[in-house]
Amino acid sequence: MTTATAYAHPNIALIKYWGDLDPTLHIPANGSISMNLAGMFTRTCASFEPGLEEDRFTLNDKPAPIPSSRRVSKLLDRVRQMAGIRTHALVESQNNFPTGVGIASSASGFAALSLAAAYAAGLELDEKDLSRLARTGSGSACRSIPAGFVEWQSGGSDEESYAFSIAAPEHWDLVDCIALVSIAEKQVSSSEGHSVANTSIFQEARITDAPRRLDICRTAIQKRDFKALAEVVELDSNLMHAVMITSDPPLLYWKPETVSVVQEVISMRKSGLAVCYTIDAGPNVHVLCSSEVAGAVSGMLKELPQVSKVLECNPGGPAWIEKSALHGNNRD
Numbered sequence: 423m424t425t426a427t428a429y430a431h432p433n434i435a436l437i438k439y440w441g442d443l444d445p446t447l448h449i450p451a452n453g454s455i456s457m458n459l460a461g462m463f464t465r466t467c468a469s470f471e472p473g474l475e476e477d478r479f480t481l482n483d484k485p486a487p488i489p490s491s492r493r494v495s496k497l498l499d500r501v502r503q504m505a506g507i508r509t510h511a512l513v514e515s516q517n518n519f520p521t522g523v524g525i526a527s528s529a530s531g532f533a534a535l536s537l538a539a540a541y542a543a544g545l546e547l548d549e550k551d552l553s554r555l556a557r558t559g560s561g562s563a564c565r566s567i568p569a570g571f572v573e574w575q576s577g578g579s580d581e582e583s584y585a586f587s588i589a590a591p592e593h594w595d596l597v598d599c600i601a602l603v604s605i606a607e608k609q610v611s612s613s614e615g616h617s618v619a620n621t622s623i624f625q626e627a628r629i630t631d632a633p634r635r636l637d638i639c640r641t642a643i644q645k646r647d648f649k650a651l652a653e654v655v656e657l658d659s660n661l662m663h664a665v666m667i668t669s670d671p672p673l674l675y676w677k678p679e680t681v682s683v684v685q686e687v688i689s690m691r692k693s694g695l696a697v698c699y700t701i702d703a704g705p706n707v708h709v710l711c712s713s714e715v716a717g718a719v720s721g722m723l724k725e726l727p728q729v730s731k732v733l734e735c736n737p738g739g740p741a742w743i744e745k746s747a748l749h750g751n752n753r754d
């Protein structure tokens with residue numbers, strides 16, 4: 423039996439991935455940039471066990487729903503193919519944060535799974551190949567492999583589509599204050615959303631302009647220029663949601679509470695606080711600010727009746743292996 427346990431943080435996209443060139447391999451229509459979220463993580467233990475007749479996957483200590491188990495098995499198939507083995511695996515995953523509410527649990531989940539399964543299978547993959555492997559499970563998972571502020575180049579092919587760090591977590595003490603307005607599971611998955619992105623007449627314009635937004639975002643991070651970052655982050659989020667609500671069928675992830683939190687963020691900015699918002703495929707609002715004002719921003723968000731909880735995350739490190747949990751591998 424070879425077992426390994428790995429951890430990965432979720433990430434918040436500052437420039438969003440929405441729409442695929444290749445939906446099976448998750449080759450994205452545009453590049454994206456994100457920040458890993460420290461404090462939140464998925465912990466995944468993978469063990470290849472000769473006695474098993476099929477893969478078994480538990481999520482938060484319960485047997486996972488069939489669609490999630492299939493996605494996990496597909497990734498395990500890739501690992502088995504690379505390692506030249508046929509053994510089935512037992513995979514146990516836990517999130518220390520709410521699952522399926524727009525805090526990309528599939529990102530941390532598939533990043534942790536890729537690292538744990540690759541290690542348990544005896545594969546020695548570098549960061550690029552781990553990122554490529556994680557991408558085949560869930561696109562945004564490739565950004566949870568490297569550290570800190572991360573760019574995923576579309577690349578256009580399996581070989582060239584991977585993520586890399588553009589700045590270490592310590593580079594900029596940004597804080598993502600996640601205002602939870604709902605922790606209900608979302609009705610439409612990101613995968614379904616990606617598949618209809620091209621039905622929106624806005625998608626082409628969003629994709630064509632993406633290199634410009636990526637440049638502005640990358641430079642804003644390098645220069646720690648919050649004003650430039652805020653403008654491009656809000657624009658990019660709004661462009662993605664414009665595509666979502668004009669797709670066929672239309673996708674509206676916002677709730678009335680989402681919009682009212684966005685309005686509060688705009689008011690905070692008018693009153694002089696350096697804040698901005700971004701929203702993924704869910705109703706919760708990620709409010710970005712610098713650590714000096716994070717206490718005040720989080721305090722104001724907590725006061726809002728529509729906000730049930732605020733999670734505060736600093737930039738997070740890369741996915742990592744829990745060395746003490748290795749069994750059956752002759753590794754250090």
Ligand code: DP6
Pocket residue numbers: 434435437438439440448454526528529559560561562563612613614616702703
């Ligand atoms: C809105 O990576 O969850 O969070 O590849 O189908 O698993 P799949 O999609 P996923 O899509 C993420 C969409 C997003 C934007 C982003 O994280 O870039």
